[in-house]
Amino acid sequence: MKVKVNGVYFLYFNEVVISSTLDTVASTFSILARWDPDVPGHNELFTPLSYASVVFYSDEDKLIATMTAVRWTVKATAEPGLWQISGYSKPGVLDDCQIPYNMYPLESNKKSLKQITERLLAPFGLKLVVYAIVEKECNQIIEKTVAKPEETIKNYICSIANQKNVVVSHDIYGNLIMFRPDVKSKPKLKLTPENTITMELDVDGTDIHSHITTLRQQSRGDNPDEAFGNININVKSFDDFDQDRGQTFKVSSTDTVRNPLVKVFRPTVDKLTRLSFYDTNRAALNMRGVELKNIRIDFTLNRWEPISIGDIIEVTNPLLNINNTVKMVLESTTINESGESKTMSGALVLLETFTGDEPQNIFG
Amino acid sequence: MITLSKYFSSLIDTTGRRLLKVLGLYGAATADNCAPFGDDSCPVKGMDAIYSTTGSDELPIVIGYINFNQVAAAGEKRLFSLKRVDNEDGSVTYVESFYTWHKNDGTYELGGNVDNSVRYSPLNSALVSQKNDINNELTKIQAALSSLGGTYARAPIAIDISDAKIEEIKTL
Numbered sequence: 448m449k450v451k452v453n454g455v456y457f458l459y460f461n462e463v464v465i466s467s468t469l470d471t472v473a474s475t476f477s478i479l480a481r482w483d484p485d486v487p488g489h490n491e492l493f494t495p496l497s498y499a500s501v502v503f504y505s506d507e508d509k510l511i512a513t514m515t516a517v518r519w520t521v522k523a524t525a526e527p528g529l530w531q532i533s534g535y536s537k538p539g540v541l542d543d544c545q546i547p548y549n550m551y552p553l554e555s556n557k558k559s560l561k562q563i564t565e566r567l568l569a570p571f572g573l574k575l576v577v578y579a580i581v582e583k584e585c586n587q588i589i590e591k592t593v594a595k596p597e598e599t600i601k602n603y604i605c606s607i608a609n610q611k612n613v614v615v616s617h618d619i620y621g622n623l624i625m626f627r628p629d630v631k632s633k634p635k636l637k638l639t640p641e642n643t644i645t646m647e648l649d650v651d652g653t654d655i656h657s658h659i660t661t662l663r664q665q666s667r668g669d670n671p672d673e674a675f676g677n678i679n680i681n682v683k684s685f686d687d688f689d690q691d692r693g694q695t696f697k698v699s700s701t702d703t704v705r706n707p708l709v710k711v712f713r714p715t716v717d718k719l720t721r722l723s724f725y726d727t728n729r730a731a732l733n734m735r736g737v738e739l740k741n742i743r744i745d746f747t748l749n750r751w752e753p754i755s756i757g758d759i760i761e762v763t764n765p766l767l768n769i770n771n772t773v774k775m776v777l778e779s780t781t782i783n784e785s786g787e788s789k790t791m792s793g794a795l796v797l798l799e800t801f802t803g804d805e806p807q808n809i810f811g
Numbered sequence: 812m813i814t815l816s817k818y819f820s821s822l823i824d825t826t827g828r829r830l831l832k833v834l835g836l837y838g839a840a841t842a843d844n845c846a847p848f849g850d851d852s853c854p855v856k857g858m859d860a861i862y863s864t865t866g867s868d869e870l871p872i873v874i875g876y877i878n879f880n881q882v883a884a885a886g887e888k889r890l891f892s893l894k895r896v897d898n899e900d901g902s903v904t905y906v907e908s909f910y911t912w913h914k915n916d917g918t919y920e921l922g923g924n925v926d927n928s929v930r931y932s933p934l935n936s937a938l939v940s941q942k943n944d945i946n947n948e949l950t951k952i953q954a955a956l957s958s959l960g961g962t963y964a965r966a967p968i969a970i971d972i973s974d975a976k977i978e979e980i981k982t983l
Binding site: 554592595 | 867
């Protein structure tokens with residue numbers, strides 16, 4: 448691997464780890480190196496708070512990631528120690544900063560997700576790339592959105608994008624991207640016990656529910672008579688309302704979706720506060736998708752494969768009770784290079800995590 | 812969260828609701844006007860409005876205003892209208908245009924306290940009584956003229972102010 452710091456090759460380092468996750472605005476890196484002030488480029492990288500630009504290339508000069516250094520750690524010992532310098536992709540700053548005050552108001556009227564995002568990226572010199580698969584959603588005009596002053600720029604953008612089933616991530620050039628994994632695309636790799644060092648199934652049932660309900664307060668435009676649903680509005684006393692306990696009134700908008708993978712009763716309810724136009728059913732489907740991230744397969748390879756987050760990967764492993772070949776989405780990767788070896792690890796999740804479709808059983 | 816804001820302008824949407832534009836802590840914002848039942852009022856530009864979020868981030872409301880012209884005493888209720896006047900020197904004044912005042916002494920002022928309102932029934936009785944008195948006098952005049960050999964065709968005076976009675980508005 449080759450590393451450039453502020454445009455100058457940085458030649459001497461011990462170990463590099465780069466981790467990427469599908470629905471985060473930044474990959475992270477960590478590099479171990481010894482500081483030598485006489486070597487060009489060292490002062491730029493080893494000066495805390497320099498926020499130096501760190502670009503990673505493969506041995507074949509192929510761009511891997513465009514990062515910014517944000518953390519410096521070293522211990523002062525008798526023997527000069529190694530510095531650990533870590534950082535994240537250029538859009539990572541969006542997860543550290545709130546909307547600057549000179550860009551207020553926080554309210555946006557009749558703007559698209561693309562317009563809102565591009566405006567917020569401009570002061571940071573970041574660019575937005577919208578993939579064709581979500582172009583329609585990103586260009587839809589949103590009647591009104593309001594950011595919270597204390598929330599990060601990333602959280603604000605993601606909260607709108609998530610509700611439109613758009614994934615916000617980043618590319619190797621340091622751009623923010625909006626896309627959705629193309630689950631119909633051709634698999635990039637097939638993982639089997641034979642071509643992996645390890646494959647680990649990790650299913651956390653505590654955060655997976657059978658009935659997922661979302662609700663939000665009524666829109667002020669709702670028909671007043673519809674709000675009462677089937678209840679008898681000609682009540683003579685407040686006690687009469689007891690007869691209607693347990694009913695779902697239309698005073699709020701609610702939707703419930705099932706997760707057919709969960710055969711026992713495990714309900715959850717979430718309140719929506721964002722986007723008054725937002726469809727509660729869509730939100731419930733997205734919530735189910737998020738919960739499906741708790742079904743994952745972690746793998747380790749003794750090589751780097753030309754795969755990246757969002758790719759479709761085929762898996763078969765009878766030891767994990769996956770006897771048939773199933774397609775999964777590559778949710779995260781970590782590549783590691785040290786003097787001795789190159790390794791790659793990753794995590795796979797169900798396709799339905801990002802489509803909102805009803806999840807299919809992969810076991811058996 | 813509830814914050815103070817400055818009222819800027821408003822419009823009425825197709826459903827008859829008043830939509831406000833205010834300048835607040837987080838810049839310009841639009842909010843629905845919230846008022847007691849049946850209250851239809853529009854503030855003047857520059858008033859301090861109480862801006863509040865609700866369960867939907869996109870549906871904030873203005874729940875009230877910090878009013879000028881507060882003169883009512885304990886137990887009293889006063890309603891008033893204001894007119895904003897932009898003076899030539901750039902200053903702004905708010906002129907009270909009209910008021911109604913439920914006072915704690917049992918009186919009610921309608922725009923002022925110089926003159927008095929009139930009750931219909933006593934007025935009607937007084938006018939009928941006066942009419943009767945005049946007619947009586949005319950009868951006497953007619954009799955006097957006849958005794959002197961003259962003639963006077965008396966035409967009784969009638970009065971009817973019932974059309975002036977506002978049935979829809981009652982008072983004590």
